[in-house]
Amino acid sequence: MKIEQLYTGCIAQAAYYLESNGEAAIFDPLREVQPYIQKAAKDNAVIKYIFETHFHADFVSGHQDLAKKTGAEIVYGPTAQPEFAALIAADGQEFTVGDYTIKAIHTPGHTLESTCYLLFDENKKPHAIITGDTLFIGDVGRPDLAQALTSELTREVLASHLYDSLRNKIMVLPDDLIVYPSHGAGSACGKNMSKETTDTLGNQKATNYALRADMTKEEFISELLNGLGRPPAYFPQNVLMNIKGYSSLDEVLKRGIQPLTPEAFKEVVAETGAVMLDVRHEDDFIKEHIPGSIFIGLHGGFAPWVGALLMNVERPIVLITPEGKEEEAVTRLARVGFDNTLGYLKGGIAVWKAAGLETDSIRSVSPEEFERATEKECVVVDSRKPGEFEGGHVIGAVNIPLDFVNEQFESVPQTGDFYLHCAGGYRSVIMASILKARGYHNMINVEKGFGGIKNTAVKTTLNTPVA
Secondary structure (H helix, E strand, C coil), X not given: CCEEEEEEHHHCEEEEEEEXXXXXXXXCCCCCXXXXXXXXXXXXXXXXXXXXXXXXXXXXXXXXXXXXXXXXXXXXXXXXXXXXXXXXXXXXXXXXXXXXXXXXXXXXXXXXXXXXXXXXXXXXXXXXXXXXCCECCCCECCCCCHHHCCCCCCHHHHHHHHHHHXXXXXXXXXCCCEEEECECCCCCCCCCCCCCCCEEHHHHHHXXXXXXXXXXXHHHHHHHHCCCCCCCCCHHHHHHHHHHCCCCHHHHHHHHCCXXXXXXXXXXXXXXXXXXXXXXXXXXXXXXXXXXXXXXXXXXXXXXXXXXXXXXXXXXXXXXXXXXXXXXXXXXXHHCCCCCEEEEECCHHHHHHHCCCCCECCCEECHHHHHHHCCCCCCEEECCCHHHHHHCEECCCEECCHHHXXXXXXXXXXXXXXXXXXXXXXXXXXXXXXXXXXXXXXXXXXCCXXXXXXXXXXXXXXXXXXX
């Protein structure tokens, strides 16, 4: 069977391309659809269907743009109610793509409309199952995302549905099926996903905590909900965009890659209140940046951090980018629904300085300098996740996770200098930029973060595993 996983590490998302005998299908496409069109053209194939496993929360699907550009039919599972033309499949309904057969299997739990797709090869033998957010490698989908839209769908109700779906619809299938999930490690759609992005169903039955054969429904609900962190604020907004529709990515790009002079850049910020988003490397931001700008570098977990920290997808944004990275930045923002980019600073910081405009910097020290500082009394803020902090931290450090910095400003030291670190040096600079934009200038960034600290006398290691 010719099926290809198209994995995007930034948002830990997998789309799938299936082709047979001149026909193709795309499952859960990203916002930028041209690569799928090019792939089908290379195979001399026509894209016949666009299958959606559910209304996604962590990214905006490219289903509508792809349908408009190819004429392919969008398919959702039972109970889905999109506000655009789509085929709503019945549970068990089959579709043909060339010599292959695709069977829709309704698996409510992550969301009510969640649907998996069982793939049969040319010999009508079950080959693989595309599980969306119903079943991951090592985990299952979180059941608490629909509550932001419908209060009656509590996480306990959906967890109960998920238990039934897994046992009655998925675990009864052949062990040699290949499992193709929508996400891998790093996605906020689950809590314990593996780095692996495929597996056999039989191995998942043997190793995935949620598929234990002797597990009661009550045990399943308890274990699934235990330690489930709060979903990012932008998730419900992405769901609504996937249900209602959105602007074409072509329009978003046209508006977003408008070059701006320093004066025009300033005018846009003054008139719209746009966020000045600097997507360069943290080392460059530390040395020099526009006062009040927010750093979230393209080379890190860019899109999820934008969603988690900027929160409102309608916020206007102007960009400071490395040369030639403007289109990439606008595209990756659009992946998570941030469509209101209004241009970029043409020429970057060099042009800003040449215009005689002010720049700022972040005080930063090497790990060795930080270790020497800890020989005296000093205040340390750790911006890592709670699980990372519990697995080991600098003695006496205060944990203010970057995820929650917008809600925990009262915990930030108000007077006196403090040292700020994360695991490797990326997240701490994001936090420092947010704090500086809010008027805090008393932080000292620790380069390379916790991982760069070699003096074990500075650290305490607990027996709690790192999350």
